[in-house]
Amino acid sequence: MADDRTVLRLLTFNTLFKGDVRARLRALGAILDRERYDVVCLQEVMYRRNADLLRRLARSCPHHAYRGAVLLHGGLVLLSRWPVRQHRWVRFPALRPIRPELLMRKGAQVATLGVPGGGLAVVNTHLSANLDDDWSPENRYTRIERAELTRLAGALSTLDPALPVVVAGDFNLPRGSAPLHEFAAATGLRDVLAADTEPTYRPTPSWPAPPALDHVLVRSAAGRTVTARARLVLREAEPLADGRRAYLSDHFGIETELTLSGGYQAGGDKRPG
Structure with missing residues (x-):
């Protein structure tokens, strides 16, 4: 009997928008090409020229999804070994308090990839930071994050139910927090690192024990x-x-090995890309 499994490697990583950005992105691009990931979800890339740089360097991922002539929508970049059949941008509501972060226009990329054996929905996202x-x-920022998760859940509801789903990114919510738990329960998603207590934000003297803020959530389909x-990767x-x-x-990156079992004819997003 033929093996109907497809194994994919996914990386999610907040690249940090400040500092010596281009030098760090060049090093990251070389790692992406060497590691030959199937799907890469990046946050805080910010500028199109930086996204284009990563595309050139990560030659093993010839397909991409990002938008914006100069500033990228949400600073989000998706790179893929497999074709991006469609993708769309979902912007989160801009809620008070007024803060510089609003200039980032945070939201989510909702993409459908044509992977071996069928389709896969990949959602790359970055929620607002909790500055408190x-x-x-x-808390005022918890209210904002709940509203963003509500918008994200609405976007997931438009996906073809025949598609398995991966949601990855910087949620800025600790693993096990009530808003994240409620979002996962409402959308049928499962946290692949649910039992892991390691931080995904790099500890500092001023914040020696940060929580896990980056997550990968998955959902099977019929x-x-x-x-x-x-x-966790990219720690050194x-x-x-x-x-x-x-x-x-x-931040640290999260490398996830996804195994898709079973076969079907790929569907897509109920809404146009």
């Missing part, structure tokens, strides 16, 4: 089961072109 570091239900295992300083070594971000 207080994720209690009454006839197409998704199983996953994940690990990497060599730059000028001989220096530097951390590539203030």
Whole structure:
């Protein structure tokens, strides 16, 4: 009997928009090409010229999704080994308090990829930061994040139910937090690192024990089961072109091995891309 499994490797990584960005992105591009990921979800890329740089360097991912003539919508970039059949941008509501982060126009990319054995919906997202570091239900930023998750859940509801789904990115919500748990329960998603307590934000002297803020959530579909295992990557300083070594971000990456089992004819998004 033929093996109907498809195994894909996905990376999600907040690249950090400030500092020596181009040098770090060049190092990241080389890693992406060497590691030959199937899908790459990046946040805080910000400028189209930086996204174009990554596209040129990550030759193993010839397909892409991002929008914006100069500034990218949400700073989000999706790179893929497999064709991007359609993609659309979902912007989150701009809620008070007024803060510089609103200039980033945060939201989500909703894409359908033509992977072996069928289709796969991949959602790359970046939620608003909680500047109070207080994720209690009454906090002002928790209210914003709940509204963003509501918008994200609405976008997921438009996907063809025949598609397995991966939602990845910087949620700026701790693993196990009430808003994240409620979102996962409402959308049928499962956190692939649910039992992991390691931080995904790089600890600093001022924040020695940050929570896990980056997540990968998956959902199976009828006839197409998704199983996953994940690990943190990009934790160490990497060599730059000028001989220096530097951390590539203030976040760690999450590398996820996805196994899609079962076969079906790929569907798509109910809405046009």
